[in-house]
Amino acid sequence: MNKRFEKSQKYAIAVLAHVALLLVWYLFVVIGKVPHFIMPSPVATFETIFTPTYGWVNNILVTATEIFGGYFLAVIVGVGLALVFSWSNALETVLMPLLVSLNMIPKVALGPLIIVWFSYGILTNSIIAFSIAFFPIILTTARGLREVEPDLLDLVRTLKGSRWQIFTKIQLPGALPYIFAGMKVASILAVAGAIVGEFLGSSKGLGYVMLQVQVNLDTAGMFMSVIFVTLIGVALYGMVVGLERLFVPRDARVQ
Amino acid sequence: MVTEPFIHLANVRKAYRKGEEEFLAISDVTFDVMPGEMVSLVGPSGCGKTTLLKILAGLHAADSGEVRVGSAAHSFDPARDIGMVFQQPLLLKWRRILENVLLPAEILGLPMAESRDRALELLALVGLSGFEDKRPYELSGGMQQRAAIARALIHNPKLILMDEPFGALDALTRENMNLELLRIWRESHKTIVFVTHSIAEAVFLSTRVVVLTAGPARMADSIPIDLPLPRRLDVKTTEVFGTYTRRIYQLLGMG
Ligand SMILES: Nc1ncnc2c1ncn2[C@@H]1O[C@H](COP(=O)(O)OP(=O)(O)OP(=O)(O)O)[C@@H](O)[C@H]1O
Ligand SMILES: [Mg+2]
Numbered sequence: 001m002n003k004r005f006e007k008s009q010k011y012a013i014a015v016l017a018h019v020a021l022l023l024v025w026y027l028f029v030v031i032g033k034v035p036h037f038i039m040p041s042p043v044a045t046f047e048t049i050f051t052p053t054y055g056w057v058n059n060i061l062v063t064a065t066e067i068f069g070g071y072f073l074a075v076i077v078g079v080g081l082a083l084v085f086s087w088s089n090a091l092e093t094v095l096m097p098l099l100v101s102l103n104m105i106p107k108v109a110l111g112p113l114i115i116v117w118f119s120y121g122i123l124t125n126s127i128i129a130f131s132i133a134f135f136p137i138i139l140t141t142a143r144g145l146r147e148v149e150p151d152l153l154d155l156v157r158t159l160k161g162s163r164w165q166i167f168t169k170i171q172l173p174g175a176l177p178y179i180f181a182g183m184k185v186a187s188i189l190a191v192a193g194a195i196v197g198e199f200l201g202s203s204k205g206l207g208y209v210m211l212q213v214q215v216n217l218d219t220a221g222m223f224m225s226v227i228f229v230t231l232i233g234v235a236l237y238g239m240v241v242g243l244e245r246l247f248v249p250r251d252a253r254v255q
Numbered sequence: 256m257v258t259e260p261f262i263h264l265a266n267v268r269k270a271y272r273k274g275e276e277e278f279l280a281i282s283d284v285t286f287d288v289m290p291g292e293m294v295s296l297v298g299p300s301g302c303g304k305t306t307l308l309k310i311l312a313g314l315h316a317a318d319s320g321e322v323r324v325g326s327a328a329h330s331f332d333p334a335r336d337i338g339m340v341f342q343q344p345l346l347l348k349w350r351r352i353l354e355n356v357l358l359p360a361e362i363l364g365l366p367m368a369e370s371r372d373r374a375l376e377l378l379a380l381v382g383l384s385g386f387e388d389k390r391p392y393e394l395s396g397g398m399q400q401r402a403a404i405a406r407a408l409i410h411n412p413k414l415i416l417m418d419e420p421f422g423a424l425d426a427l428t429r430e431n432m433n434l435e436l437l438r439i440w441r442e443s444h445k446t447i448v449f450v451t452h453s454i455a456e457a458v459f460l461s462t463r464v465v466v467l468t469a470g471p472a473r474m475a476d477s478i479p480i481d482l483p484l485p486r487r488l489d490v491k492t493t494e495v496f497g498t499y500t501r502r503i504y505q506l507l508g509m510g
Contacts, residue, residue, distance in 0.1 A: 151341045158312045159410070160334040161362040169358065173349050249349050251392040 040220035048224045054209060056228065062205040063194060064232050066122055070129025071190040071236060077130075078137030078186075079179060086145040086171070096142070103135045107193065111200040125197030125205070132193040133186035137179070144178025145171055177253050180244040187240055191233040259326035260287035261414070261446050262311065267320035269306055280306045282471035284320075288463070290329050290413075293440050293447045295457035297503065298467030304450045307472065308416050311448060312337055324414065331413060335363060338407030338445075340417040344399035346391040352378070352402050353387035359410045370409060377405040380439060397428040401435070408443060415447045422452065430488060433460055437486055454507075458482075458499045459491060466506045475506040 022042050028034065029041040036044065048054060085092035111128055118124045148171055156166050198207025206225045213221035244253065269281040281303040288294050296304045309315045310322060313333045325331025338359075346355045353374055360370035378387055381401035383394075391399055400420060407415055420436075421429045433456060440447055451457050457464045458480055466475040480499060482490055490496055 149343075149345055151343070152345050154309070154312070154314055155339050155341075155345070155359075156362060157314060158333075158337045158339055159359050159362045165362055169361065170347065173347070176349070249390055249392075251348060251390070 037217040037219055040223055044220045045223045045227070048220050054221060054224070056224075059204060059206050059209050059225075060228050060232070062122060063198065063207065063229060066125040066129055066194040066197065066205065067190050067232055067236060069122070070126040070193060071133050071187060073126065073130045074133035074137055074186055074190065075183060078134050078182070079141050082138050082141035082145060085142055086167075092142075099135070099138065103139075107131045108196050111197060114197075115201050120197075120201035120203070122204075125194050125202065128197035128200075129190040129193035133190040136185040136189065137182040140178045140182030140185075141175060144175030147178070148174060177244075177248050180240065180248060180253070183240050184237065184244075187236045188233065191229060191236070195229060258289060259328060261290040261292070261324065261326055261329050261331075262288035262448070263321065263323040265321040267307070267310065267317045267322060269303070269310060269315065269317050279471035281310075281317075282473050284467070284472055284474045286465050286474060286477040288446060288448065290326070290446055291444055292462045293437075293449065293460060294463045294465060295449045295451055295461040296465050296467060297451060297454055297457045297507075298472065299469050299507065300452070302467045302469050303472030304467060305418055307467075308418050308448065308450055311414070312339060312416055329413065335410055336413040338410070338412040338415045340400070340403050340407045340415065340420045342419040342422045344391070344396070344403040346399055346402060346406075348391055351388050351390060352383065352394070355391065355402060356387075356405045356409050358406060363410055365410060373411075374405065374409055377408050378402070380408075380442065381405045382435065395428075397424055397432060400424065400432065404436070404439065408439075408445070413446060415445050417447065417449045419450050419452065421456070429456070434488065436460060437484075441485065454500050454503045455491060458496060458503070459486060459488075464499075464503060466503055468507065478502065 026042050029039055049056065081095075085096065107128065110131065114124055114127055114131075118127065148166075152170055153166065156170065161169075194205075195207045198205040199211065202208045206229050210222050210225045213219075213225070264287070265285045267281055267284045268279075271278045271280055284303075284307060286294075296307060298304055306315065310317050311324065324333070325336075346352070347358070350358075353371070356374040356377060357367075357370055360367070360374075375384075375387060378384055381404050383398060383401055383405065386394060386398065386402075391402070394402065400423075404420070407417075421432050424432060436447075437460060449457075449460060451460075459482075461480050463477060463479050465477045467473065468475045478499065482495060482499075
């Protein structure tokens with residue numbers, strides 16, 4: 001009862017904080033008489049939603065596809081490779097140092113190259129999003145799979161438990177909090193990756209819209225694009241947090 | 256009729272090897288444990304108590320000497336007859352208490368319906384009735400350790416190995432757990448080997464105290480403790496109890 005009240009109070013405060021930010025933004029622009037092309041008012045910004053020339057629905061779908069596509073690929077490949085490494089020491093010894101070096105490459109710098117290889121489009125931007133989001137996932141997953149209490153292993157060994165039992169009953173569930181921690185970080189990176197991809201070359205998507213409206217100093221359109229990208233990011237992040245709540249008990253969560 | 260010992264150790268020696276280097280952890284340990292006995296191992300830190308326990312658990316092999324567990328009258332199956340309790344409870348955070356207790360049963364593939372009933376009985380035995388659906392973090396340290404003891408008993412092993420199980424508890428909880436353990440031992444008729452740093456705890460709990468001197472472990476003595484059972488805490492104030500503890504302090508060179 002008390003807890004539920006506390007929770008709804010928290011939500012209310014969060015909503016109020018956002019409304020307050022909009023209000024501050026509005027007052028700042030109106031009272032400060034900020035020119036429209038420097039900073040549009042929230043009203044002007046939200047008005048752009050109803051301007052058909054922006055093609056919001058299509059562009060949002062394109063960017064969301066890139067983000068979600070790249071992100072899911074990163075989760076599947078990242079978790080998958082980490083699992084393979086946990087089963088094969090040899091592979092891990094050979095590939096892990098390589099991956100650590102590759103991680104040092106600023107992925108954004110690879111953008112032009114990826115565009116040369118795949119031409120620009122949804123696939124290219126997904127790949128850029130993937131390449132950035134992939135590393136935190138494989139690194140945290142590999143770490144989580146390694147962090148097994150040695151005494152717990154001994155316990156299973158005295159019962160002559162199999163490698164598979166150790167994996168399914170102890171290693172994998174123990175690694176879940178780490179996997180989710182990596183997935184949370186990666187969700188933010190995937191959003192950045194897709195937008196950078198669109199900046200580098202695209203004919204669709206919210207990043208493309210931003211570049212188009214920049215020419216006309218249409219900051220309201222720009223603001224709205226940023227808000228939409230942010231919302232996509234929030235949706236992705238919220239989905240990951242929701243899954244985490246479902247699969248990881250509270251005290252086992254990392255952070 | 257003379258009963259055969261349940262555990263027979265004679266001139267056990269064990270060295271840890273790291274490349275060329277050899278580190279002698281146990282140099283010469285000889286003692287027997289009768290079926291149903293509660294034996295404590297005491298000795299300074301690093302003298303090889305954990306190593307000895309791991310040899311008994313079959314996790315390490317002795318380099319030389321004789322290690323025999325089980326006898327003609329008391330068969331011993333190394334996969335099913337060992338229960339382990341460590342200094343930390345090491346409960347799986349993502350499992351409820353009942354599911355934690357069931358872990359060894361799952362690994363051994365025991366029938367689940369029966370094991371659940373048994374788990375509930377054991378939780379009652381360790382004083383945790385009503386907590387079966389709680390998560391580990393909802394229990395105090397002492398309660399978690401009780402759950403760990405129930406987990407060690409679930410597959411009805413003949414030998415319980417405990418490595419400083421109460422070392423992380425405060426003094427009061429620890430004394431309570433000592434009483435509980437004595438009760439559990441008497442009700443379950445298990446053979447228990449118990450490692451501790453506390454000489455008073457060793458004397459209070461045991462039918463015999465094995466004193467090991469600084470590493471590499473040598474056995475200083477194996478002292479039968481002839482205090483009446485069941486024991487109450489006030490036995491610690493008796494003259495006999497004092498004589499036993501003094502004797503052990505002397506053996507450890509602290510008398
Ligand atoms: N896996 C290992 N590799 C190398 N040396 C080890 C290993 N395990 C233990 N040792 C060494 O063997 C000696 C005995 O260790 P052990 O853990 O058995 O001592 P202990 O009596 O249990 O100590 P404590 O009371 O502190 O738990 C120690 O000096 C330790 O450094
Ligand atoms: Mg030890």
